[in-house]
Amino acid sequence: MSSRRIGLWLIGAWGRMGTAVAVTLAGLQSRTIAANGLVTEQPEFARLDFADWTSFVLGGHEIRKTSALVEARNLFTDSTTLTAERLAALAPALADWDRNVRTGTLLNSGPEIESRASTATLKTREERPRAALHRVTVDLEEFQKSTDSSHIIVVNIASVEPPMPNEDVLLCGQLLDLLENSVTSPVSTSVLYAVAALQAGHSYLNWTPAKGSSFRALDDLAIAKGALHMGREGRTDLGSLGLLSASDDDEQLRAAKVLLDAARFCEREHRRRTSGWMTFLSCFFQHPIGGRPDDVASHRALLYDWARQVSAAN
Numbered sequence: 001m002s003s004r005r006i007g008l009w010l011i012g013a014w015g016r017m018g019t020a021v022a023v024t025l026a027g028l029q030s031r032t033i034a035a036n037g038l039v040t041e042q043p044e045f046a047r048l049d050f051a052d053w054t055s056f057v058l059g060g061h062e063i064r065k066t067s068a069l070v071e072a073r074n075l076f077t078d079s080t081t082l083t084a085e086r087l088a089a090l091a092p093a094l095a096d097w098d099r100n101v102r103t104g105t106l107l108n109s110g111p112e113i114e115s116r117a118s119t120a121t122l123k124t125r126e127e128r129p130r131a132a133l134h135r136v137t138v139d140l141e142e143f144q145k146s147t148d149s150s151h152i153i154v155v156n157i158a159s160v161e162p163p164m165p166n167e168d169v170l171l172c173g174q175l176l177d178l179l180e181n182s183v184t185s186p187v188s189t190s191v192l193y194a195v196a197a198l199q200a201g202h203s204y205l206n207w208t209p210a211k212g213s214s215f216r217a218l219d220d221l222a223i224a225k226g227a228l229h230m231g232r233e234g235r236t237d238l239g240s241l242g243l244l245s246a247s248d249d250d251e252q253l254r255a256a257k258v259l260l261d262a263a264r265f266c267e268r269e270h271r272r273r274t275s276g277w278m279t280f281l282s283c284f285f286q287h288p289i290g291g292r293p294d295d296v297a298s299h300r301a302l303l304y305d306w307a308r309q310v311s312a313a314n
């Protein structure tokens with residue numbers, strides 16, 4: 001495919017998963033991390049014209065004050081794969097991406113998450129939901145412009161917030177009206193991020209057990225805006241599903257590769273100009289949304305059927 005850029009925006013950018021994704025992507029781009037253990041590199045998907053790893057650029061929201069390199073050194077302290085020398089070689093890429101990280105929202109995040117917040121983030125506690133939604137939307141817009149990205153994929157990998165009562169029974173119009181006019185937020189943090197992403201036409205992947213985009217109002221919004229979404233609770237290893245052979249990667253690298261695979265599939269589907277649930281990605285999630293069968297064999301079949309359909313259309 002062309003050399004256009006794809007923005008990958010991580011909610012919880014400097015957490016364990018966000019750090020692993022940043023390190024893994026930087027390693028794939030520099031070829032210091034092997035491409036084994038990636039579904040999108042398997043022969044069955046060779047005709048799908050996936051975006052090259054060098055096309056992806058990272059940014060995100062974070063509530064803490066730290067950096068990707070600091071977190072990477074802590075995360076991979078005992079790694080035999082990612083030595084201190086290898087991490088040092090990846091440091092420039094991680095520092096570049098750090099400059100794209102913005103202050104996240106604490107609305108309905110709960111006291112446990114709030115206790116980890118930086119001073120700058122704590123200053124946002126009193127903002128109205130409309131202001132928080134606008135701020136997140138502007139951050140995504142500025143990231144897209146500054147990186148010249150043709151597509152943004154927002155991935156929720158933040159700590160799971162407490163659920164809000166009755167948010168999943170709201171209709172799309174009601175939800176948007178409440179976010180616009182309420183003094184306090186009527187929805188959980190992951191839902192607010194999902195609304196910001198989908199309303200702007202970006203893709204949204206919920207990698208956590210949080211509510212995210214898992215109810216009808218958000219699917220209606222996605223379809224109305226021509227956006228894609230899927231969740232919940234991303235898997236950490238696809239080997240048990242028969243999609244991959246055994247990998248000798250560190251656990252964190254395996255988990256990061258699953259997420260990056262999902263993002264690559266999402267970008268490919270975006271080029272088909274579809275919208276709504278990406279049910280063909282069900283096998284990537286522990287509790288996939290979209291109302292399809294629950295067994296793993298069916299989920300795997302959905303992915304291969306999709307691949308055959310897309311390949312035939314090339």
